[in-house]
Amino acid sequence: MLEKLPFLLWLLAWTSGGLLLASSALLLPRRFILGVGLTLGAVTQVWFANLLGFLLPAPVAFWGGALVTLALGLVFSWPLNLDKLRQLIPASWGQIFALLFLTYIFTAIGRGLLLFEDYQNLPTISLMARGDIPPTFALDPNIRFGYHYLMLLFSAQVVLLGDIVPWNALDLTRGLFFALTLLLTYLWVARMTRSRLAAFAGALFAAFASGARWLLLLLPTSWVGSLSKNITLLGSAAQSVPDLASGLALPWAIDGGPPIPFPFAFVNGITPPLILSHGGSGMMVSALTILILIVYRFIRDWRGGLVMVILLAALANLSEHAYLAAFFGLGLALLLHWIRTRSFKTPHDFLFWIWMGVASGLFAAFQGGVITEIVRGFLGPRAGAAASDSYFTVGFSLNPRPTVISGHLGLLDLTNPPQLLVALFEIGPILLALPITAIWGWKALKAHRWWDAALVFGGVMGIASLFLQYEGSAGVTATSRLFGDLLTPLTLYAVPLLWTWAKSRATFIKQSLLSLGLISIFGGLMLFGIELTAAQKPVLPLAMQAMDVQIYNEYWDKLPSDALVFDTLPARAVTIFGRFTDSNETWYVPKQSWIALAQNPFPRDLRAAGFDYFYYSLINWESFSPEVQSALEDSCVNIVVQADGIRSDTLRPSWVRLVDIRGCE
Numbered sequence: 001m002l003e004k005l006p007f008l009l010w011l012l013a014w015t016s017g018g019l020l021l022a023s024s025a026l027l028l029p030r031r032f033i034l035g036v037g038l039t040l041g042a043v044t045q046v047w048f049a050n051l052l053g054f055l056l057p058a059p060v061a062f063w064g065g066a067l068v069t070l071a072l073g074l075v076f077s078w079p080l081n082l083d084k085l086r087q088l089i090p091a092s093w094g095q096i097f098a099l100l101f102l103t104y105i106f107t108a109i110g111r112g113l114l115l116f117e118d119y120q121n122l123p124t125i126s127l128m129a130r131g132d133i134p135p136t137f138a139l140d141p142n143i144r145f146g147y148h149y150l151m152l153l154f155s156a157q158v159v160l161l162g163d164i165v166p167w168n169a170l171d172l173t174r175g176l177f178f179a180l181t182l183l184l185t186y187l188w189v190a191r192m193t194r195s196r197l198a199a200f201a202g203a204l205f206a207a208f209a210s211g212a213r214w215l216l217l218l219l220p221t222s223w224v225g226s227l228s229k230n231i232t233l234l235g236s237a238a239q240s241v242p243d244l245a246s247g248l249a250l251p252w253a254i255d256g257g258p259p260i261p262f263p264f265a266f267v268n269g270i271t272p273p274l275i276l277s278h279g280g281s282g283m284m285v286s287a288l289t290i291l292i293l294i295v296y297r298f299i300r301d302w303r304g305g306l307v308m309v310i311l312l313a314a315l316a317n318l319s320e321h322a323y324l325a326a327f328f329g330l331g332l333a334l335l336l337h338w339i340r341t342r343s344f345k346t347p348h349d350f351l352f353w354i355w356m357g358v359a360s361g362l363f364a365a366f367q368g369g370v371i372t373e374i375v376r377g378f379l380g381p382r383a384g385a386a387a388s389d390s391y392f393t394v395g396f397s398l399n400p401r402p403t404v405i406s407g408h409l410g411l412l413d414l415t416n417p418p419q420l421l422v423a424l425f426e427i428g429p430i431l432l433a434l435p436i437t438a439i440w441g442w443k444a445l446k447a448h449r450w451w452d453a454a455l456v457f458g459g460v461m462g463i464a465s466l467f468l469q470y471e472g473s474a475g476v477t478a479t480s481r482l483f484g485d486l487l488t489p490l491t492l493y494a495v496p497l498l499w500t501w502a503k504s505r506a507t508f509i510k511q512s513l514l515s516l517g518l519i520s521i522f523g524g525l526m527l528f529g530i531e532l533t534a535a536q537k538p539v540l541p542l543a544m545q546a547m548d549v550q551i552y553n554e555y556w557d558k559l560p561s562d563a564l565v566f567d568t569l570p571a572r573a574v575t576i577f578g579r580f581t582d583s584n585e586t587w588y589v590p591k592q593s594w595i596a597l598a599q600n601p602f603p604r605d606l607r608a609a610g611f612d613y614f615y616y617s618l619i620n621w622e623s624f625s626p627e628v629q630s631a632l633e634d635s636c637v638n639i640v641v642q643a644d645g646i647r648s649d650t651l652r653p654s655w656v657r658l659v660d661i662r663g664c665e
Contacts, residue, residue: 007162013066014045020073023087025303031091035183039291045069046154047314053133062157076303099179107175112534114256115278118541120587123574125166128156130557130578134368137391138574139584145391146373150317151284167541177283184290192496202495208524210273211428214265230418237408258534266523269408270426273524285319296451309359316364320371325485327357329458333445402466405479429516433494455489462486542572547643547656552576566611568598573615602631603664612662618654636664
């Protein structure tokens with residue numbers, strides 16, 4: 001327990017700082033302080049840690065982020081007295097229980113899943129934990145990885161300070177922000193509706209709302225077959241099922257799924273539910289979005305303004321498109337205000353948001369992430385969409401016809417009736433919340449509730465994405481993220497607005513809305529029930545075995561800081577040792593030079609290519625040619641460490657080995 005004391009002190013520092021910030025810089029009702037304070041502390045400390053990490057070693061930067069947050073909270077709260085400290089005591093112990101329970105559930109589920117981007121998240125976390133801030137591309141140290149990485153940095157803090165392996169640290173981080181998202185949603189909806197039942201419904205909707213592809217199961221088989229002929233599957237869908245019609249009765253064959261496969265009919269390529277947000281940033285984006293929506297209404301003075309700058313700058317790192325959409329929405333709201341008032345006079349309270357945009361934008365330009373890389377590219381010798389030594393590229397082309405892009409069902413042309421119908425099923429009933437959300441945005445504009453108006457009118461960028469196609473390095477399916485700028489405000493406002501509107505309406509209307517809500521969450525509930533089966537079966541990532549974990553525990557961040565490690569599974573070695581490799585052009589495309597080395601990994605050839613160490617297993621050894629095996633027994637090859645054990649997949653005795661090849665000149 002004593003070895004975890006520094007980690008617990010780190011947690012205490014930023015949680016205390018966040019609670020103090022929430023109670024001093026904001027005029028919050030007491031029941032909000034716990035949820036807002038914990039989320040505010042988590043975001044603020046990791047944002048400061050990121051900035052400090054540019055200049056300082058990782059341990060100093062990580063502790064510095066927490067201590068700066070605590071110091072800021074103390075300064076804003078000074079002088080402290082008993083009444084102020086009493087505000088920090090939770091108004092409801094039920095909130096603490098809910099946070100702990102939800103964090104546990106989602107963390108346990110995550111430990112049994114290996115979905116989506118862990119092949120890129122885990123190496124990046126391992127490198128950032130040793131001080132690679134902002135991150136460099138793990139598979140080529142000459143390329144900057146301008147990713148929305150702030151949640152991964154939080155996981156890296158947990159790795160270093162908590163002595164927790166990267167995969168468990170990431171699962172814990174996701175679990176924490178999942179719990180915070182639902183708690184904040186509950187509090188926010190309760191305030192808007194004055195109803196605890198509505199608040200519970202809002203949190204339920206936030207967790208499980210998704211599209212309704214499964215409704216295609218209710219159509220006649222011939223109709224579905226006809227629709228399917230117009231659909232070209234993409235990505236994991238194309239690898240899982242032959243076509244849409246057949247796929248509705250088949251599993252979604254994705255690597256790293258739960259023991260019981262997800263049914264293809266219930267997953268979604270446009271509006272996946274929050275409970276399936278197992279990526280590298282989505283959970284923290286959700287928590288931060290609802291946090292900003294709460295915080296801006298309770299700003300006390302300049303202290304609250306400073307807090308808002310930090311939150312907006314963090315959003316710029318985590319979700320650049322959401323940040324840009326919100327400020328586009330602010331600009332559109334101001335334009336509509338001018339038209340409504342027939343005057344170009346800028347409201348005094350809007351000036352606050354101009355300053356927020358300027359201040360957060362300055363941080364966004366240099367704090368790391370996609371926006372920083374875009375700015376760097378425009379300021380470089382040849383202005384462009386991104387710097388040439390950056391991993392990500394950004395580009396768009398115009399679609400002549402409005403098109404929704406699903407990560408599973410491909411490009412859905414809305415002028416093509418069959419594709420339009422499939423798109424409506426894929427998006428789900430959430431689109432029906434568009435009119436009331438637009439009305440709310442207009443009312444917010446007239447009442448000068450500018451951030452509410454910004455979120456609603458920022459949805460115009462989502463509509464505009466129907467005529468755009470992303471052509472950057474993230475792939476065409478990344479266009480669906482832009483469409484998400486429309487779906488996000490609909491999901492946020494659907495329950496509180498429709499609940500309030502329907503209270504005085506006929507029973508039939510209430511029943512209809514309830515039915516639509518159940519349709520919206522049914523797919524998410526199905527997926528949640530299935531992924532719960534993963535909670536009882538924790539798995540190791542990146543084809544690791546217990547032997548690899550033993551090597552990690554002994555040698556993480558122990559090799560020379562500039563060492564390059566060769567591994568036929570490149571992400572594995574980077575994660576285990578916290579050192580770079582040089583293998584890939586992208587996460588998906590290996591270099592031709594690396595392919596040749598992987599086929600015949602002679603130590604002298606590896607050394608000539610710049611590698612210092614070679615990590616391989618008995619399985620690898622048995623696949624090597626006799627010539628390579630003989631070369632690996634040369635006197636220039638020195639065994640650094642070997643771990644013996646039993647492979648869980650074959651139940652055969654095995655080993656993994658790290659060898660030093662620096663003497664093989």
